[in-house]
Amino acid sequence: MGCDRNCGLITGAVIGAVLAVFGGILMPVGDMLIQKTIKKEVVLEEGTTAFKNWVKTGTEIYRQFWIFDVQNPQEVMMNSSNIQVKQRGPYTYRVRFLAKENITQDPKDNTVSFLQPNGAIFEPSLSVGTEADNFTVLNLAVAYNNTVDGVYKVFNGKDSISKVAIIDTYKGKRNLSYWESYCDMINGTDAASFPPFVEKSQVLQFFSSDICRSIYAVFESDVNLKGIPVYRFVLPSKAFASPVQNPDNHCFCTEKIISKNCTSSGVLDISKCKEGKPVYISLPHFLYASPDVSETTDGLNPNEEEHRTYLDIEPITGFTLQFAKRLQVNILVKPSNKIQVLKRLKRNYIVPILWLNETGTIGDEKAKMFRSQVTGKVNLLGLIEMILLSVGVVMFVAFMISYCACRSKTTK
Numbered sequence: 001m002g003c004d005r006n007c008g009l010i011t012g013a014v015i016g017a018v019l020a021v022f023g024g025i026l027m028p029v030g031d032m033l034i035q036k037t038i039k040k041e042v043v044l045e046e047g048t049t050a051f052k053n054w055v056k057t058g059t060e061i062y063r064q065f066w067i068f069d070v071q072n073p074q075e076v077m078m079n080s081s082n083i084q085v086k087q088r089g090p091y092t093y094r095v096r097f098l099a100k101e102n103i104t105q106d107p108k109d110n111t112v113s114f115l116q117p118n119g120a121i122f123e124p125s126l127s128v129g130t131e132a133d134n135f136t137v138l139n140l141a142v143a144y145n146n147t148v149d150g151v152y153k154v155f156n157g158k159d160s161i162s163k164v165a166i167i168d169t170y171k172g173k174r175n176l177s178y179w180e181s182y183c184d185m186i187n188g189t190d191a192a193s194f195p196p197f198v199e200k201s202q203v204l205q206f207f208s209s210d211i212c213r214s215i216y217a218v219f220e221s222d223v224n225l226k227g228i229p230v231y232r233f234v235l236p237s238k239a240f241a242s243p244v245q246n247p248d249n250h251c252f253c254t255e256k257i258i259s260k261n262c263t264s265s266g267v268l269d270i271s272k273c274k275e276g277k278p279v280y281i282s283l284p285h286f287l288y289a290s291p292d293v294s295e296t297t298d299g300l301n302p303n304e305e306e307h308r309t310y311l312d313i314e315p316i317t318g319f320t321l322q323f324a325k326r327l328q329v330n331i332l333v334k335p336s337n338k339i340q341v342l343k344r345l346k347r348n349y350i351v352p353i354l355w356l357n358e359t360g361t362i363g364d365e366k367a368k369m370f371r372s373q374v375t376g377k378v379n380l381l382g383l384i385e386m387i388l389l390s391v392g393v394v395m396f397v398a399f400m401i402s403y404c405a406c407r408s409k410t411t412k
Contacts, residue, residue, distance in 0.1 A: 038196050038197075038316060038317060039157075039161045039196070041317075042157060042161065042164055042193075042195075042196050042317055042318065043156060043157045043158055043161070043164060044112050044154070044156040044157060044164060044165065045105065045112075045156055045158065049373075050164075050193070050317075050319075053319075054100070054165075054192070054193070055099050055100050055103065056097075056098075056099035056100070057096060057097075057192070057360070058363065058366055059360045059361065059362055059363060059366070060094065060097075060360065060363070061094070061095050061096040061097070061358065061359070061360040062092055062093065062094055062095070062123070062126065062358070062359055062360070063092070063093050063094075063095045063120070063356055063357070063358040064089065064090035064091065064092045064093075064126075064356060064357045064358075064359075065089055065090060065091045065092075065093075065354050065355070065356050066087040066088065066089030066090055066091075066284075066354060066355050066356075066357075067087065067088045067089060067091070067133075067353075067354050068085040068086070068087055068088075068351075068352045068353060068354060068355075069085065069086050069087070069088050070083055070084070070085055070351075071084040071085065071086055071299075072084045076345075076349075077341050077342075077344060077345070078344055079344070080344060080345050080346040080347060082295075082296055082297065082298050083296060083297045083298065083349060083351060084298050084299055085297060085298070085299040085300065085352060086299055087299075087355075088128065088129070088133070089127075089128060090126070090127060090128065090357070091122075091127045091128070091129065091131070091133075092122075092123040092126035092127045093120040093121060093122055093123060094120070094121045094123055095118070095119065095120050095121075095358065096116075096119075096360075097119060097121070098116075098117040098118070098119045099117075100114040100115065100116055100117075101114065101115045101116075101117055101148070102114055102115045102151070105156065106153075109168070110155060110156055110157070110158045110159040110160075111153050111154060111155055111156060111168050112153070112154060112156045113150075113151055113152065113153040113154075114150060114151070114152055114154075115148045115149070115150040115151055115152075116148060116149040116150050116152065117147075117148050117149075118146075118147045118148060118149060149209050150170070150171065151169075151170075151171060151172065152167060152169075152170055152190065153167070153168045153169040153170075153172075154166060154167050154168060154189070154190075155168055157195070161195060161196060162195050163195065164193075164195050164196070164318075165189040165190070165192070165193045165194065165195065165318075166188060166189055166195070167186050167187075167188065167189060167190065167207055169186070170186050170207065170209070173186075174186055176212065176213070176273075178212055178213070178270070178272045178273050179213065179251050179252060179254075180251040181251040182251065183213065183249075183251035183252050184251070185214060186207050186214055187205040187206070187207060187214035187216075188204065188205030188206040188207060188214060188216070189205075189206050189207075190206060190207060190208075191204075191206035191208070191311060191320060191323070191325075192320055193317075193318050193319050193320055194206075194313060194318040194320070195318050196316060196317050196318040197315065197316065197318070198231060198313050198315040198318050199315075200219040200231060201219070202219070203216050203217075203218055204216060204217045204218075204233050204311070204313070208325075210281075210325075210327060211268065211270065211281045211327060212270045212272075212273035212274075212281075213252070213268070213270075215235060215239055216235070216239060217233035217234055217235050217236075217309075217310070217311055218233060218234065218236050219231055219232070219233055220232045220233065220234045220310070223312055225312055225321055225322055225361075225362070225367070226362065226364065226367040226371075227367065227371050228314060228321060228362075228367060228370055228371060229314075229315075230312040230313055230314050230315070230321055230322070231312070231313045231315050232310055232311070232312050232313075233310065233311045233312075233313060234308055234309065234310045234311075235283075235308065235309045235310070237288040240265060240266050240267075240268075240282075240283065240288045240289070241265045241266075241288075242259070242262060242263050242264055242265040242290065243262045244262070244263050245265060250262070252268060254269050254272070255269060257348075258332060258348060258350070260292060263290070264289075264290050264292055264293055265288065265289055265290040265293070266282050266283065266286055266287070266288045266289025266290060266293055267280045267281070267282045267286070267289060267293055267330065267350060268280060268281045268282070269332075277331075278331055278332035278333075278334075279329065279330070279331060279332075280329075280330040280331070280332055280350050281327055281328070281329065281330070282327070282328045282330060282350075282352075283302070283307055283308065283309070283326060283327060283328060284302070284306070284307035284326050284327070284328045284355035284357075285300040285301055285302035285303075285307055285328070285352075285355070286300060286302055286328070286352070287302040287303070287304065287307040287308060288302075289302075293350060296347065296348075296349045296350070297349070297350075297351070297352060300352070306326075307326055307355075308324075308326065309323075309324060309325050309326050309327070310323065310324055311323045314370070321361070321362040321367075321370075322359075322360065322361045322362060323358075323359065323360055324357060324358070324359045325356075325357075325358040325359075326355065326356065326357050326358075327355065327356060328352055328353075328354070328355035328356075329352075329353045329354050329355070329356075330350045330351060330352050330353060331350075331351050331353055332348065332349070332350055332351075333345070333348070333349040333350075333351050334348050334349075335347070335348075
């Protein structure tokens with residue numbers, strides 16, 4: 001009888017040990033299987049999940065514009081007063097609904113090239129007025145439609161998944177010819193996706209043709225997006241700082257007068273990128289800009305919640321499932337004896353023209369599919385691993401304690 005009981009306890013302990021070992025083994029094996037599946041599906045080639053969504057996004061993307069309506073143009077022209085602005089908006093357009101064109105795979109260097117056609121459809125129900133509102137400087141859809149961005153050439157990830165979606169060349173070049181030194185380099189992806197297995201410690205680099213430069217985002221927080229755990233990466237204020245605050249930005253300072261000898265923060269002179277037109281880019285309402293930038297303009301109210309740029313990245317796949325890209329277009333206006341309306345100006349103005357908010361969020365159906373095919377499977381595997389390990393350890397400890405207690409009683 002004692003033998004049967006002891007044998008049973010030993011058998012239970014062995015089963016517990018086996019379960020614990022199996023659970024422990026399943027962890028690296030399961031992770032390896034997940035990585036293998038992800039690596040296969042994020043490659044940019046015909047037949048993969050990534051390629052299907054890359055060619056034409058299934059997410060509805062909207063670009064909202066707020067126009068800065070100048071309230072006192074005569075006072076400014078006659079007395080060089082501060083500009084009083086009032087934002088009007090949003091004027092909303094649906095964008096990025098056209099599929100990529102001229103998609104060409106190059107097996108020699110494992111890249112794929114393409115053109116991104118631009119299109120804009122005005123959305124009256126999401127706008128405060130019509131495109132004919134008289135303070136609007138230009139018809140935004142006309143300015144955007146029938147244009148293309150590219151040619152882009154990106155790595156497809158077949159030889160190395162760590163390079164997937166990273167831009168190799170833009171318009172046939174690896175540099176932009178707008179900036180000096182490393183500032184002129186085309187870095188990272190186009191921000192629609194990043195190589196898989198994103199870490200919180202990473203600095204995510206991406207190129208934006210809208211601002212004519214590469215830029216970066218850093219981890220801010222964990223976010224639950226429709227049941228999917230994502231990492232929120234944000235553009236830090238350091239990215240827009242003056243060279244005095246961030247020496248890495250020295251090559252983005254191209255002139256000394258408007259920038260006050262490269263001490264001003266928060267604006268970027270992109271005139272070389274815009275055929276010499278005096279265009280300056282900033283965040284909306286001059287967010288993160290130094291006080292001297294906005295001192296000539298009244299009516300601005302910068303705040304991070306509305307005006308910063310962020311990316312919500314699903315870390316396993318590297319896909320951007322939600323984003324908000326915000327930027328402001330400004331024009332440099334200087335005194336000029338040759339232009340009548342500028343003759344009486346006594347100072348320079350960086351005049352805000354408009355700011356835009358381009359947003360996209362994964363749809364409910366795609367989120368459901370993503371949960372079932374990616375995060376759901378990962379969570380289930382993790383749960384099974386923990387149950388096997390926990391139950392195994394508990395069984396082993398419990399049966400061994402019982403066995404030792406029985407042996408002790410028998411000996412006595």
